[in-house]
Amino acid sequence: MKRSKDTFKLNYQYRIVPSKQQSVKLNEWLYKLCRIHNLMLEERFNWWDCNRSPVNACFFLVTHLPELKEQPSYYSQKRATHWSRESHRHLYDGVHSQVIQEAIKRVEDTFNRFLKGDFKGNRSGRPRFKSVKRYRTFSFPQLKADCLTVTANPHKRKNGEARRDIAQINLPKIGQVRCIYHRPIPEGFTIKAALISRKADGWYICLTLEDKSVPSLKSPQIEATKDNSLGLDVGLEKFWTASDGEVEPIQQHYRKSEDKLAKLQNRKDKKPHKSASRRKLAKKISKHHQRLQRKRKQFHYESATKLVGRDEQVFFVEDIKPGNLSQKNKPKQDENGKYLPNGQSAKSGLNKSINDAGWGQFLSILAYKAAKAGKLVVKVKPHNTSQVCSCCNRLVQKDLSIRIHECLCGLILDRDWNAAINIKRVGLGIFPTIKCRKRSLLTMTKEAYTVISDSV
Template sequence: MKRSKDTFKLNYQYRIVPNDQQVYQLNEWLYKLCRIHNLMLEERFNWWERNRHSVNACPIFVTHLPELKEQPGYYSQKRATHWSRETCKHLYNGVHSQVIQEAIKRVEDTFNRFIKGDLSGKRSGKPRFKSVRRYRTFSIPQLKPGCLAVTPNPHCRKNGGTRRDIAYISLPKVGQVKLIYHRPIPEGFTIKAVLVSRRADGWYVTLTLEDKSVPTLKSPEIEATQENSLGLDVGLEKFWTASDGEIEPIQQHYRRSESKLASLANRKDSKPHKSASRRKLAKKISKHHQRLQRKRKQFHYKSAAKLVNRDEKVFFVEDIKPGNLSRRNKPKQNEKGEYLPNGQSAKSGLNKSINDAGWGQFLSILAYKAAKAGKAVVKVKPHNTSQICSCCNRLVKKDLSVRMHECLCGLILDRDWNAAINIKRVGLGIFPTIKRRKRSRKEPLKEAYTVIFDSV
């Protein structure tokens, strides 16, 4: 769901069934767009490496300064007089002009995130040149009105039920493509753009629907209290634990299929390179990964719906970054330059479990479903939420392997439950801040000490 200033947008995804000629044409488009993507990216890299250093002073009578080239941009690269249109004319023949412009715009956005960063100033990694197998999506920014034709299916099922409607979508320069119309488009919405993707099990289109009659609505400001709020702590032993003690068991979709994927990979590696049997096994592995991805996403939607259907209006969750948690350890070297053990082999299993859980996807789905239901999801800092006692505010240091919280006050509680209670307290503003008091070297370190409250 996407809101702009004057419109209300939705994204609906459908599966399409193109014929053999259309499949060949779509694959040819992806191949040509991939080549254009690499050419535009190469030109930007060449200009950046040769012109990124400024010239302050130079003896002109000795050194010859060549004429500086114009920095390649979106408008200069999409011009018809561009050098690539002359030398690589075969890449532009047969492809819709707006599809090429969207591919160049994709290069523009990727390169700007690498050089300048996004709106928050965070820069992404260096863009990579795409192989044909990795370039699987292209965008069509405009479609004609009435491009989707839906007719009722006159046939009935064996049990007397109605069959799915017959639908065809008209793509420019491709023609009428059969579409699996599994859910109807809401009334008042028009199709503004389409995203065509090639996946392991076929082709899909993502329709961008727009309704200008829906006004922009501000999300209601909900005041969080003890009664209408809930704290959530995500983990690997339990998927999430609520502050009231409710838990959601973790599924571990990849872990359950790890042995099967390993056997398929071993069979594929034993086949000759570029053979038909190797390609079949590779496609089988891709379909298996796609099936795991869909199972994980379905589990996230069901778990988020389970939380949104509760009576609470505000959900406090951890402001975590799974990408940082699953980052590789920094290498260690001695004085001779030899690499030392850095604990990466022990952390690799933890990284695999973190990626299998998919916390980031779940939290984004929870925020989306909560917004539709008129509820709020608030992210809070999770620092020391699992170390501080939720009863007496003592800091009890414990390793990650210790799953029970035992405090000197007598509280014995599950570690995740204790963290969920503290996350709720952080969101409500009653969580204590830690003030580490200085101790002398002779003073022994205590196992637990009282946390001091800040005066607000």
């Protein structure tokens, strides 16, 4: 049955508490799927290395062209010929067939992004072979609609409140697994798929819910005006600054716990390799990183909810790529090949703060929350928004260390506030063009020369 693409889907994540036997089976599945992933990837790399040549032309009377092998695909790798290999049959025993097919599908997706790129044409790097520690997820593409059973908890708390409902989910070839049912599934939604993941503090399941009666979530068509729009400028001194002057302070979750993490890491490095104490400290460090990640994500959701609760209907944000902003500086060399200082020591601290802020995650959460509320998030180019005066359109060049915008027209404003106003003007189409900026820069230079000559 063909699944409609115009249905509304949600992802709900729950924590599951498997028994000892189920936990052993889940870990065994991850080990086998990791081996299968590496085998399928090795087969594709062998084809890629043996069936291509850097020479694009040759004399056909002299050169012998060997018969090329068939390119491995998703359908060829999931056929029974791979399943019946004597040397690898133990990897397929006991694992659900659809789970293996989804693992092979992941290999094909990563390899296609390496060769062809995504729908925008952006290619990813060469796929890596996975270690057992790095392979943490597998998925069930299909689940029965009645796989989740929820019963009321007869026990009550000491203060008389009802306890959380008791829930169990039936996973193929694993059985009934206890689920921490902390929020109910909305009415009308059915369970279509599940993603099992192993994290630092246990096992989690992400359920894909679908409601065919509700249309898919689409961005609304809203005409932006000065009254119903808001410009947002994200930064490191303040998390975001709105065009009306409202400011959200930055949290810096990683920076605040950096010393504690360094102490734990030093203690771990001093322990003997493959010792129990070293594994305990490694697990403690991973749990600490998980808490930081959850705090950051909760802060992003709260901040996005705060913005969506305003009266504005359109939010103009910067079209930035945090991954490009946090890249390393290019190395510099002299004539003799000696490396010169390139400012990477100062850039490393900036990169750490950019990654700690998590702008990309916040902007994606804001777009999702705004679409649910019937509002719109528009990305605009942030070029020169912090350099141009929002009052007179003069180009006022300033370094990143200068946090106050001062213009000859008399405007003295916070740098981020000025940038947020300009971002809103870019979204509304009233930001000065390149020609206007050049003309304003020439006017500013003449006025500054006049002021200096008059003072002399």
